[in-house]
Structures are given as structure tokens and as C-alpha cells.
Amino acid sequence: MQKMEEIVIIGGGGAGLTAALAAKRTGSDNITLITKDHLSYSPCALPFVIGGDIEDFGKISSSIEAICKNSGINCLLEEVLSIDAEKRIVLTKEKEIRYNKLVIATGGSPAMPPIKGTHLGGVHTLHRIEDAEKIMKAVPKAKTAVVVGGGAIGLEAAAAFIERGLKVTLIEGLEYVLCRLFDPDYCQTVEKKLQDHGIELIKGKFIEEISGAGRVQSVKIAGREIPADIVVMSTGVRPNTKLVEKTGIELVGGGIKTDEYTQTSIKGIYAAGDCTITKSALTGKPVPSLLGTTAIRQGTVAGINAAGEHAVFDGVLNSMLLKLFDLEIGRCGFTEKDAKAEGMETVTGRIKSSTAAEYYPKGKWIEVKLIFNAKDHRLVGAQIAGGGGVAGKVNLLTFAMSKKATVEDLIKLEYAYTPPLAPSHNPIVLAAENAYRKIKRLEEKDKRKN
Amino acid sequence: MQKMEEIVIIGGGGAGLTAALAAKRTGSDNITLITKDHLSYSPCALPFVIGGDIEDFGKISSSIEAICKNSGINCLLEEVLSIDAEKRIVLTKEKEIRYNKLVIATGGSPAMPPIKGTHLGGVHTLHRIEDAEKIMKAVPKAKTAVVVGGGAIGLEAAAAFIERGLKVTLIEGLEYVLCRLFDPDYCQTVEKKLQDHGIELIKGKFIEEISGAGRVQSVKIAGREIPADIVVMSTGVRPNTKLVEKTGIELVGGGIKTDEYTQTSIKGIYAAGDCTITKSALTGKPVPSLLGTTAIRQGTVAGINAAGEHAVFDGVLNSMLLKLFDLEIGRCGFTEKDAKAEGMETVTGRIKSSTAAEYYPKGKWIEVKLIFNAKDHRLVGAQIAGGGGVAGKVNLLTFAMSKKATVEDLIKLEYAYTPPLAPSHNPIVLAAENAYRKIKRLEEKDKRKN
Numbered sequence: 001m002q003k004m005e006e007i008v009i010i011g012g013g014g015a016g017l018t019a020a021l022a023a024k025r026t027g028s029d030n031i032t033l034i035t036k037d038h039l040s041y042s043p044c045a046l047p048f049v050i051g052g053d054i055e056d057f058g059k060i061s062s063s064i065e066a067i068c069k070n071s072g073i074n075c076l077l078e079e080v081l082s083i084d085a086e087k088r089i090v091l092t093k094e095k096e097i098r099y100n101k102l103v104i105a106t107g108g109s110p111a112m113p114p115i116k117g118t119h120l121g122g123v124h125t126l127h128r129i130e131d132a133e134k135i136m137k138a139v140p141k142a143k144t145a146v147v148v149g150g151g152a153i154g155l156e157a158a159a160a161f162i163e164r165g166l167k168v169t170l171i172e173g174l175e176y177v178l179c180r181l182f183d184p185d186y187c188q189t190v191e192k193k194l195q196d197h198g199i200e201l202i203k204g205k206f207i208e209e210i211s212g213a214g215r216v217q218s219v220k221i222a223g224r225e226i227p228a229d230i231v232v233m234s235t236g237v238r239p240n241t242k243l244v245e246k247t248g249i250e251l252v253g254g255g256i257k258t259d260e261y262t263q264t265s266i267k268g269i270y271a272a273g274d275c276t277i278t279k280s281a282l283t284g285k286p287v288p289s290l291l292g293t294t295a296i297r298q299g300t301v302a303g304i305n306a307a308g309e310h311a312v313f314d315g316v317l318n319s320m321l322l323k324l325f326d327l328e329i330g331r332c333g334f335t336e337k338d339a340k341a342e343g344m345e346t347v348t349g350r351i352k353s354s355t356a357a358e359y360y361p362k363g364k365w366i367e368v369k370l371i372f373n374a375k376d377h378r379l380v381g382a383q384i385a386g387g388g389g390v391a392g393k394v395n396l397l398t399f400a401m402s403k404k405a406t407v408e409d410l411i412k413l414e415y416a417y418t419p420p421l422a423p424s425h426n427p428i429v430l431a432a433e434n435a436y437r438k439i440k441r442l443e444e445k446d447k448r449k450n
Numbered sequence: 451m452q453k454m455e456e457i458v459i460i461g462g463g464g465a466g467l468t469a470a471l472a473a474k475r476t477g478s479d480n481i482t483l484i485t486k487d488h489l490s491y492s493p494c495a496l497p498f499v500i501g502g503d504i505e506d507f508g509k510i511s512s513s514i515e516a517i518c519k520n521s522g523i524n525c526l527l528e529e530v531l532s533i534d535a536e537k538r539i540v541l542t543k544e545k546e547i548r549y550n551k552l553v554i555a556t557g558g559s560p561a562m563p564p565i566k567g568t569h570l571g572g573v574h575t576l577h578r579i580e581d582a583e584k585i586m587k588a589v590p591k592a593k594t595a596v597v598v599g600g601g602a603i604g605l606e607a608a609a610a611f612i613e614r615g616l617k618v619t620l621i622e623g624l625e626y627v628l629c630r631l632f633d634p635d636y637c638q639t640v641e642k643k644l645q646d647h648g649i650e651l652i653k654g655k656f657i658e659e660i661s662g663a664g665r666v667q668s669v670k671i672a673g674r675e676i677p678a679d680i681v682v683m684s685t686g687v688r689p690n691t692k693l694v695e696k697t698g699i700e701l702v703g704g705g706i707k708t709d710e711y712t713q714t715s716i717k718g719i720y721a722a723g724d725c726t727i728t729k730s731a732l733t734g735k736p737v738p739s740l741l742g743t744t745a746i747r748q749g750t751v752a753g754i755n756a757a758g759e760h761a762v763f764d765g766v767l768n769s770m771l772l773k774l775f776d777l778e779i780g781r782c783g784f785t786e787k788d789a790k791a792e793g794m795e796t797v798t799g800r801i802k803s804s805t806a807a808e809y810y811p812k813g814k815w816i817e818v819k820l821i822f823n824a825k826d827h828r829l830v831g832a833q834i835a836g837g838g839g840v841a842g843k844v845n846l847l848t849f850a851m852s853k854k855a856t857v858e859d860l861i862k863l864e865y866a867y868t869p870p871l872a873p874s875h876n877p878i879v880l881a882a883e884n885a886y887r888k889i890k891r892l893e894e895k896d897k898r899k900n
């Protein structure tokens with residue numbers, strides 16, 4: 001009943017490997033995964049090995065060949081040189097591999113700003129396990145580290161260096177760290193946590209040069225020269241699209257364009273993970289995601305579809321979680337700024353609460369911010385910070401958003417309570433009630449006007 | 451704009467107080483709360499004071515009069531003797547209080563099995579703060595405790611006595627503890643945890659007699675005589691409906707019948723909390739809830755409607771959480787047994803996972819069980835146990851169920867990931883995938899048959 005497609009998958013990262021396994025589970029028996037990397041790992045784990053939470057790189061990685069072998073997937077440890085979409089052939093140095101269905105999961109590569117000195121020894125990106133291994137080797141001899149870029153990986157790297165006893169400076173070119181993901185109030189909570197742990201923040205300024213002779217010695221920024229034994233450049237990731245350049249596969253926003261089946265502009269060729277530009281589940285517009293979870297979700301859909309069954313990828317709300325020291329922070333959907341950029345009037349509900357009943361001594365603080373569309377009352381964004389319990393709330397709110405939940409839905413939320421694990425009044429409900437009252441006031445004001 | 455209804459609320463527990471505050475927030479200025487109790491507290495907190503997690507009863511209680519005063523609500527500390535629904539009057543010993551809208555929130559009372567000796571000193575229920583205070587006084591002199599009833603409060607009481615160094619026996623008349631809330635596999639996880647902490651379990655047998663002269667000395671069951679300095683009878687709660695007996699207000703299943711506005715069979719009279727029988731959000735049939743969260747949710751709706759605005763109560767999935775020692779356990783919707791009783795064929799997805807990435811050392815175990823309707827693929831039940839992270843998942847699954855989510859919805863779930871706080875493969879998605887494959891196999895088998 002299942003079609004025996006010859007499925008070829010390029011890339012052994014989260015998206016590629018997930019696609020291969022999903023195709024296998026769907027019933028396909030002829031799957032070939034081609035990858036130049038022999039290790040499977042989550043890049044998100046790298047800062048936690050550097051920081052010492054995880055013992056060594058062996059703990060986070062496993063052999064792609066072994067995974068494939070155990071699952072009955074062919075594995076070729078080679079580099080793909082080109083794709084011939086006409087002949088349905090993938091070329092490596094030595095082989096021509098025929099496919100009926102192709103999944104492209106070539107990942108992304110660190111973007112590097114065009115400044116002097118990025119080639120110097122001691123200047124790293126933190127994208128691959130090899131990067132992290134080099135950084136690990138450098139840490140024992142280092143006293144100072146400069147991290148350039150206040151995104152998730154940059155902040156985790158900065159925290160890791162603090163755990164390892166280094167003096168750390170974090171440079172963010174924009175006004176706040178994480179400012180594409182959170183509104184200023186939540187960014188400031190993060191910045192305070194970093195500063196409380198001794199990280200020096202330099203914001204709103206761009207790095208000018210990395211200096212040194214052979215090895216990095218300092219970073220120049222705004223007239224200052226900051227000593228640096230290690231520099232981590234964490235200034236974004238760009239989709240790897242070189243392989244598709246001459247295939248006729250369409251790009252959008254610098255990544256591979258995919259439809260709701262994760263299919264590219266060429267029938268039978270799918271793409272998943274960091275090499276793609278996905279779409280916003282809120283606006284339907286193309287957006288980058290660059291999250292491991294998106295790679296896994298897209299990979300699953302690509303694998304199932306390549307194997308001849310039917311699966312749909314609904315886009316992303318870019319649901320995300322971070323842990324920095326004892327601070328948990330998460331988000332999904334629009335920030336207030338994002339909503340404004342879409343021309344959307346919003347109402348925000350906020351609450352400070354606890355992960356336990358207010359009188360229960362072991363409870364941890366939690367703050368919930370919910371952003372609603374003032375017109376149709378739909379939840380469009382959420383930001384949560386606290387000492388615990390953030391993951392579950394982010395996931396609930398992401399799901400609520402995907403189900404087009406309104407402020408009225410969240411007020412009515414049924415939830416569970418027991419003093420040690422949850423307060424009797426759910427923080428999401430309280431934040432929704434806060435927004436609801438504001439919406440009602442707005443609407444009454446509008447009524448009086450008319 | 452708001453109608454100035456004279457709202458009278460009978461009862462100062464979770465439902466009554468919430469109703470008063472909700473009516474106030476909705477804009478009502480003439481609210482009278484009548485209660486014979488002067489303290490507001492969550493009965494769920496009582497075992498945690500006895501166990502020592504919470505320092506004293508002062509921490510969990512506050513003055514109802516003070517809350518009312520701060521909120522501009524009239525408070526009468528009196529007992530209501532009768533309701534005259536014709537004249538719209540509530541009678542106390544000294545007063546006649548007129549109402550336009552009435553909210554009945556008279557709560558419930560412990561049900562006591564018809565056995566000898568329940569009147570003896572040292573035999574307690576654990577429903578009110580006064581009960582817990584008596585138990586607290588008895589604990590320092592006690593060596594042995596017998597808890598009768600393996601529901602939530604019974605188990606928490608048993609755990610509390612262990613924390614206080616007593617020898618504890620727990621008696622459950624049915625086959626498993628918590629067996630109305632969980633399926634046997636999850637009940638057994640709980641039982642193992644109780645036994646690991648030294649609690650003796652006696653199941654499938656009913657207590658025959660409580661013996662003693664003035665004070666309890668032992669409990670007789672199945673030919674055994676179990677020494678007991680303290681006995682806690684935790685054998686269920688019955689709705690307090692005496693006040694409505696002659697009013698013409700309809701009952702159902704022993705509790706006050708309410709509609710989706712929490713209105714009773716008499717217009718303008720609402721009811722909320724343990725005195726009501728609510729309805730199942732899955733079947734629409736009347737079910738008891740007896741949860742503090744249900745009281746709060748019904749109270750909110752009753753208060754808003756009594757104040758002349760519009761709110762709807764959608765029923766309950768009886769979303770619940772428990773913490774016993776280091777075990778977190780939660781549930782919502784149907785058990786497999788419940789579904790069977792409804793004549794529903796189900797498919798169950800299970801997974802064992804972690805609260806963190808599998809390689810992250812501080813992760814805690816978690817088990818997710820999802821029950822789907824085999825026909826329409828809708829989620830109808832969830833049970834979760836683990837060392838952490840249970841609350842958020844129970845709430846997500848409760849919401850998913852209220853939104854009629856299917857196994858296909860949960861497979862596509864977008865979620866957040868970071869190694870210290872969540873695995874890259876979400877346990878809910880994995881459990882849904884497990885169920886999905888079973889459903890597909892079932893459907894293919896059916897196809898082949900036809």
C-alpha cells in the first residue's frame with residue numbers, strides 16, 4: 001500500500017535526521033541520508049557543555065551512521081556537490097544518487113559581520129560541535145571573553161563563560177538583548193540577571209575591529225578596547241542555500257521557500273530546518289525560525305510527505321525557551337513591537353504570580369504577559385519569565401494561539417491546582433482577566449465616542 | 451450602565467467569595483456576603499500545614515470581613531436559616547435580607563460511612579480549618595494514624611502524617627487509591643510512592659468499626675485491629691443542600707442543578723462550588739467536581755451573571771494535580787474506564803520522557819498517557835506523572851480537550867525547547883504519535899475487514 005519511493009535526504013541535523021526517521025516510520029524502505037557530518041547533536045546543547053552543566057560532548061552526540069543503521073536507513077558520509085533536479089540525481093564526489101523524492105536539510109551557517117580580525121585565533125562561532133570543542137580547549141587558558149550578539153546562543157555562551165570563571169563582556173548592537181524576541185520590559189529582566197552575575201553589557205553599539213597578532217587580544221568598540229582571550233561571534237545564522245542555486249528552487253528572504261507540505265517550488269523536493277524560510281502562523285508571511293523545534297516539526301512533515309502520506313506544516317509562532325542562571329524565560333507569537341509593525345492595535349494583560357500557592361514557601365516567582373488583538377480579542381503574543389514553570393505555560397499559550405484562542409477563552413480556562421505546584425488562581429487566567437478589563441474599557445470608550 | 455442589583459451571596463468559601471469579588475468587579479455596588487465562617491482559606495492547603503510544609507494556619511487564612519471591607523462588599527457573619535424564593539428574602543436568626551439576585555455557595559460536608567465509633571475522640575474529618583487545627587494538636591501525642599479513603603485529601607493527609615513521623619495506614623475500599631481519577635497503571639505509581647515512604651496500604655476492604663473508650667484506640671478491618679491514635683475519615687464530600695430543600699430549586703445527583711450560566715432552576719438564583727453538581731465538558735452529563743478550581747470558575751461566572759453581565763460556564767474536565775512526596779501527578783477528562791462506561795472505543799498513547807533534554811543531568815522523569823476517541827480522534831483523557839513539569843502539561847491538555855483537539859492537532863503541536871527545561875522532542879507530541887500509529891493500524895485493519 002505504501003509507495004516505495006526512493007527518498008534521498010541531504011543533511012544529518014535535526015531536520016534531516018527527523019525527516020529520515022519520519023519517512024521510515026511512514027513505511028518507506030528506501031531512504032538514503034547523505035551527510036558530511038558523522039555526529040548527531042542539538043546545537044542548543046553546546047553552551048551547556050561549555051558551562052559545565054553537561055559533562056562532555058560525548059553525552060550530547062551520537063553517531064548518525066549508527067542511528068541510521070538501527071533504523072534501516074542508508075547513510076552516506078559524503079558531501080553533496082550538486083543537485084540535478086531535471087534528472088532527479090544528487091551528486092557527491094564519487095556517486096550519483098537517484099531520488100524520487102528529495103529532502104533538503106542543509107542547515108544554516110553563522111553570519112559574520114564584515115569587520116577586521118574575525119580570522120584571528122581565539123575568535124569563534126558557536127554553531128557546530130567542532131566550534132564548541134575549540135572553545136572548551138581555550139577556556140582553561142583564558143581570563144576574558146567577549147561575546148558579540150545578544151541572541152539566545154550569545155547569552156547562553158556568556159552565561160557559560162561566567163560559570164567557568166571568566167570575565168565576560170556581551171555586545172549587542174541593538175537597544176536590548178533578545179530584542180527581536182521580547183519587549184523591552186522582558187529584555188530588561190534578562191539584562192538585570194546577566195549583570196547580577198557580573199556580565200558587562202555594551203548595547204546599541206557595533207563592534208569595530210578584533211585586534212591581535214595571530215591570536216585575538218582585544219575587541220574595539222566605541223573608543224574602548226576590551227581585552228579578550230576568547231571572542232564568540234554570535235551574530236545570526238544564514239540559511240545554507242548554495243546547493244539549490246542552479247536547481248531552479250525558489251528562495252524567499254534568503255532561504256528556501258516551502259509550502260504547507262514543506263515542498264519547495266519543485267514538486268517532489270522538500271526542504272526543512274535552518275535552510276528554509278518558513279511562514280508565520282499568525283500572518284502567513286514568510287519568516288525565519290532557526291529553532292531546533294521548527295527543524296524537527298518541518299522534518300517530520302517533510303519525511304511523511306516524501307514517503308507518500310499526507311502531513312501539513314502550519315507555520316511557526318516561534319515558541320521559545322531560555323534558561324540563564326536561575327531565570328527561565330519564554331515567548332511565542334508577536335511582541336508588542338511586532339504587532340505594531342503589522343498595524344495591529346493590541347491590549348496587554350500582565351500579572352505577577354507564583355508557581356505555587358502564594359503562602360507555599362517553596363513557590364517561585366512568575367510573570368506572565370499576554371498580548372491580544374484589540375479588535376478580535378485573539379491572543380497574538382505571550383512572554384513569560386520566572387524562577388520556574390515557564391515551559392508549560394509557553395507551550396499552553398503557543399497551542400492556544402495556534403487554536404486562535406481569544407481573551408474570553410483564556411478567562412474561562414480550566415486548570416489544575418494544588419498548593420505545592422500551582423496557585424488556586426491560574427496566572428494565565430489572571431493575566432487574561434487583566435487584559436479583558438482593559439479591552440472592555442477601550443470598547444466602552446469607543447461606544448461613548450460613537 | 452450597570453444595573454444596581456441587590457446581590458446576596460450565601461457562603462464565604464472559594465465559590466462565594468469569588469462570586470462576590472467578580473460581581474464587584476463587574477460593577478455591582480450592592481453586594482452582601484453572608485457567611486458563618488470568619489476565615490477564608492483553601493481547604494487544599496490543610497494537609498500541607500499538618501505536614502509542616504506551611505508554618506501555621508495563619509499563613510493560609512485571612513479574614514473574610516477584611517477582604518469584603520477592602521472590596522466594598524457588605525459582610526454578614528451569620529448563619530442563613532432559610533431562603534424565601536417567592537419573596538426574594540434570605541433569613542438569618544436576626545435579619546431578613548432582600549435580594550434581586552442570589553448566589554448559593556454553601557459548599558459541601560464530609561460524608562461519613564455508617565459505622566460504629568466515628569463519634570470517638572481522635573476521629574476527624576479534614577475539610578475545615580477547625581478539623582486541621584484539632585489534628586495538629588493531636589499529632590505530637592500520637593504514634594499511629596489511620597486514614598480512611600484514598601482520594602486526594604486522604605493521600606495528602608497520609609503523606610503529612612509520615613512527614614510528622616507517625617506510623618500510617620491508609621484504607622481504600624476500592625481496588626486502587628485514586629481509582630476514580632486515574633487508571634490502574636497510574637494508581638499503582640502513586641501506591642508505590644506511598645509504600646516507599648512507609649505507608650501501609652489496605653485496599654478492597656471496608657472499615658468495619660472504630661473502637662475505643664472515649665478516644666479512638668484502633669480501627670477494625672478484615673479481621674485485623676489496627677492501632678490508631680488519630681483517624682482521618684476522608685470518604686467523600688456531599689453537597690450542602692439543606693437550605694434549598696423547600697425553595698423549589700431542583701437538585702440533580704444530590705447537588706444543586708445549574709445551567710451554563712450557573713443559574714439554578716429558579717431565575718435569578720445562582721449556585722457555585724461544592725453545593726452544585728456541574729456538567730462534564732465531554733458528555734454534557736451532570737457530574738460532581740468538588741475541586742477548588744471549579745468553585746472559583748463557577749463563582750466567577752455566577753458573580754458576573756448576578757451583576758447583570760454575561761458569562762458562561764462550559765463544564766468541567768476535572769483537571770487535577772497532586773503532589774505526594776516527590777511525585778507529581780495530574781489528570782483531566784476520562785480515564786480509560788470512564789470512556790468504556792460511555793461506550794467509547796479509545797486508543798491510548800504513552801511515553802516516558804524527561805523534563806529536560808535526555809542528556810541534561812538535572813532533568814526529572816515524566817510519563818504521559820493520552821486517551822483518544824478511536825472514532826473521531828479527539829483527546830478525551832490525559833494522565834501525567836513525574837518528578838516535575840506535570841502542572842503545565844495537565845493545563846495544556848485540559849485546554850486542548852476543551853478545544854476539541856485531535857491526535858492530529860497534538861502531533862503538530864508547536865512547543866518550546868531548551869536543554870535544561872525541556873527535551874527537543876515534546877513528550878505530549880511523542881505520546882500523541884504513539885497513539886496516532888495505533889489508530890492508523892486499527893483503521894487499516896478495519897479497512898481490510900471491509
